[in-house]
Amino acid sequence: MYESLNEAQTAHVSGFKGLLDKLREKSGEWEENQGVDRQSMDMMAEEGILGGYVSQEYGGMAWDALTYGMLNFMAGQFSPSLTGLFNVHFMVTKTIEKWGTEYQKAKWLPRLASGEIIGAFALTEPEVGSDIQEVSATYTANEHGISLSGTKKWITFGAVADVFLVFGKQGGHGTVYLVEKGIKGFEVEPIKSMLGFRGAHLAKLKFNECIVGEDQLIGKPGMALNFIAPYALRYGRLSVACASLGILKGGLEKASAYANERMTFGKKLIDQPILQDLIANMGMAYESAKFFCHKAAESIEHDLPKSLEAVMAAKYYTSKMAAKHIPEAIQLMGATGCLEDNILPRLYRDAKIMEVVEGSNPVLVQYLGKHFAIKSRQEKLNDFNQKPSISQYDLA
Numbered sequence: 001m002y003e004s005l006n007e008a009q010t011a012h013v014s015g016f017k018g019l020l021d022k023l024r025e026k027s028g029e030w031e032e033n034q035g036v037d038r039q040s041m042d043m044m045a046e047e048g049i050l051g052g053y054v055s056q057e058y059g060g061m062a063w064d065a066l067t068y069g070m071l072n073f074m075a076g077q078f079s080p081s082l083t084g085l086f087n088v089h090f091m092v093t094k095t096i097e098k099w100g101t102e103y104q105k106a107k108w109l110p111r112l113a114s115g116e117i118i119g120a121f122a123l124t125e126p127e128v129g130s131d132i133q134e135v136s137a138t139y140t141a142n143e144h145g146i147s148l149s150g151t152k153k154w155i156t157f158g159a160v161a162d163v164f165l166v167f168g169k170q171g172g173h174g175t176v177y178l179v180e181k182g183i184k185g186f187e188v189e190p191i192k193s194m195l196g197f198r199g200a201h202l203a204k205l206k207f208n209e210c211i212v213g214e215d216q217l218i219g220k221p222g223m224a225l226n227f228i229a230p231y232a233l234r235y236g237r238l239s240v241a242c243a244s245l246g247i248l249k250g251g252l253e254k255a256s257a258y259a260n261e262r263m264t265f266g267k268k269l270i271d272q273p274i275l276q277d278l279i280a281n282m283g284m285a286y287e288s289a290k291f292f293c294h295k296a297a298e299s300i301e302h303d304l305p306k307s308l309e310a311v312m313a314a315k316y317y318t319s320k321m322a323a324k325h326i327p328e329a330i331q332l333m334g335a336t337g338c339l340e341d342n343i344l345p346r347l348y349r350d351a352k353i354m355e356v357v358e359g360s361n362p363v364l365v366q367y368l369g370k371h372f373a374i375k376s377r378q379e380k381l382n383d384f385n386q387k388p389s390i391s392q393y394d395l396a
C-alpha cells in the first residue's frame, strides 16, 4: 500500500504512525474491557484524526480516499475494532457533506471533525439486516414534530456516539434523519461479548416516540435506502476492505517471522514445502487484495461510474482472504499463534466479522456475480466495436 503514495499522502501516513503506535499499546485493554477508552478517542481528536476525512472549510484535513484507506489499513493490523470508529464516524460526515443542508453542515461537521462528538450509522434492526428495504423504524409527522419509533441493533460505536444517522420509513418511503443522543424516548443498550469487534462499543438503540427536528432530515423521503445508504456504505466498505488488508498484513508478518525462526525436524519452518505453500498463498492474497483496495479508493476519489461495485469487490475479496488466511497463520505458529498477546486470535475473530458487516459476503457476491456478467458482455461488445477495420490495417 505504501509504494504508490504521493507526497501529500506520504506526509499524512507518516503523521499517523506515532499516534497509532501509542494506540497499539492500548489495544489489548480495549479487547479486555470491550471498548476503546475515552482517553484514546480524545487523543485521536487532538491529533485531528476524527476530522481527517472532512473538508477543510468544516475544520477537517481533506484527506483523499487512499489516505483514509491507509489509516484503516494501518489500524487494521492491530485493532480492526478501532477501524469501526473511523468507519461509522466518517460515514456520517461524508453523508452530511454530500446530502446535508447548509444548516446541517454548519451545525454538525465542525463538531464531528474536532471529535467533540462522535457519529454512528444505524440501519440494521433486530429483524432486518441484509434486506435493507424492509427496515421498519417509522417516522410520523404529528403535532409535536416528527416522531421516531423503532429499534436498531449491532450499531458500531453506538454505545458512545452522540449523533446517529437513523434509517427508517416515513409514509412508506425510506427516510433518514440525524438523531441526537439524549432526546426523550431514546435508550442505548450496550451489546457485549461479540465474537470480534470487541472494542467497537456495539449497541442496541431503542426509539420510543422520539421527537426529531424536521430540519434534521437528510435528503428527502424516498432517498434514504436507494441513494443515501449506498453512498455512505461505499465509505464504510472502503474502511472494511482496507482494515481487512491490514489484518492480512498482520497475519503475514507474524507467520513469516515465526517461519524464519522456528525449527522443527532439523529445519526452519520456512524450509518445509507445505508451509512455503501456505505463506505463498497468503502473500499472493495480500498482493492481489492490495490491488482491489487501491482500485476502490481510486474509484471513490474520482467518483468513477462503477465505484459501488469496485468497493464491494474490494470489501468482499479482502475480507474473504483475511478470514481464510488468518487461521492458517495461526496453524503455522502452533500454540504460540493461539496466544492472545500475539494479536492473531484478535485478527482471527475480527476477520470473520469483516465478512459479516457492511453487506455480508454471501449477499455482496450475488451483486458482484451480476456485475461481472454484465461487464464481461459489455467488454466483449466493446472489443468487437473497436476492432480496426480492414482500411485501418491498410493505412498502418
Ligand SMILES: Cc1cc2nc3c(=O)[nH]c(=O)nc-3n(C[C@H](O)[C@H](O)[C@H](O)COP(=O)(O)OP(=O)(O)OC[C@H]3O[C@@H](n4cnc5c(N)ncnc54)[C@H](O)[C@@H]3O)c2cc1C
Binding pocket: 088, 121, 122, 123, 124, 127, 128, 129, 130, 131, 153, 154, 155, 156, 157, 194, 196, 197, 202, 353, 356, 357, 358, 359, 360, 361, 362, 363
Ligand atoms: C460487529 C458488527 C458491527 C455492526 N455494525 C453495524 C452498524 O454500525 N450499523 C448497522 O446498521 N449495522 C451494523 N451491523 C449489522 C450488519 O450490517 C448486519 O449484521 C449485516 O448486514 C447482516 O445482517 P444480519 O446479521 O441481520 O443477517 P441476515 O440479513 O439475517 O442474514 C443472515 C445470513 O444469511 C445470509 N443471507 C441473507 N440473505 C441472503 C441471500 N439473499 N442469499 C444468500 N445469503 C443470504 C447473510 O449473508 C447472513 O450470513 C453490524 C454487525 C456486526 C456483526
